[in-house]
Amino acid sequence: MNEQPLRVSICEDDAAQAQFLARQVHAFASGARVETFARAEDMLLARGEMADILLLDIQMPGMDGVELARELRARGNRAQIIFVTGFADSMQAGYDVEAVHYLLKPVKPEKLLEVLARARERLEAGARMATLRVEGEWARLRVQDVLYAEARGHYAHIFLIDGRELRVKMALGDLADALGAGFFRCQRSFLVNMRRVVRVSATHLALEGGREIPLARGMRDAAVRAFAGCN
Template sequence: MQSILSAEAFHFEWLEDFSYDIILLDIQMAELSGIELAKLIREKDKHIQIIFVTAIPDYIGEGYDVDAINYLIKPISEEKLRECLSKAINKKEIQPKSILIEIDGGVHRIYEDSIMYLEIEGHELFIHQEDKTISIRKPLSEMEELLSMDEFIKPHRSYLVALKYIKYIDSKKITLKNRTTILISRGNSKEVQRKFFNYFKRDVK
């Protein structure tokens, strides 16, 4: 647990380290309010658990846009705090799995379900997401250890592909839902098709 005294200080800290799971925000702060800070956080992280703390119940309605899971009205009892944190922890456990990646000296959280595919070129690893691509220097083998490999396939030594984003597979290539095509190396075709077929069967149950 970490305590930070201002919204500005937390925002700076959070941009360097995306590893926070649950945040308690006071709505009334000196310059940047808790609501304004929550909106900035939601631009980059849709899953982090936000709990607002306030002495004025009138502010409660302002939190719906940022999907706050609860509000604590001051003074806060220990029982109410425990109940609220327990709810946040339980909700977090059903959130998509995430991994932490070091980028430019900071730590960033990437949710597995946002990754379409990973591609290695030389020493550079490209993490292709729906809305952006991140470049880091890390071997593909390390990502295999971090990711849930029952959600990904490896059609080629240079690629990991998320099964959920695949639209079509034939003997030579994978076509993703955004029309990106990825070649399947010789000898991998049957295994790739088998894994996709098994994933599809599981998904439609």
């Protein structure tokens, strides 16, 4: 991320608001490449390079920001999404697109800069790769594609967001070291990617896609701290 300029696309039908957001992006990263669109449909039709971060207004004529985000995700776009809205009751819409944050208008510059920093951290974390020996062959795995891993005998079974399951002959503790920060040992047999957790209860961790991983007794406070540190 440090070698190439940050690429940000803004979709906002209010021209003054779009200009304000663009200025703040440049204040955050002076060399950033910023594109602005007044309509969701225009962003979908754009043929430029794919952005790293998307700033999307939720309320727009025609296709709204949530619909736009869902369509982009369906097309394989994995940019970090920040929603901007004038209505507090819209701030839970589009949870399924993994938005970084929801900003309420009028947007405070310091809050926007904080959220942009969080989005950039996610980009850097998402670019991490782990090299593992899978079924006798060396393979490079994108760390953020991991949902969780489960220890079974002498093997660790790694479950990915696309539904695949990989088997590696290594202890869960060694796998945790290979995958790096952001993973939590919620009990002896499970290692969870906390960036893929949507809810922490007293007894389990709820992951994207509906899977629930049991949480060892007495581990809830540690799980909450790990969850807060990744969001």
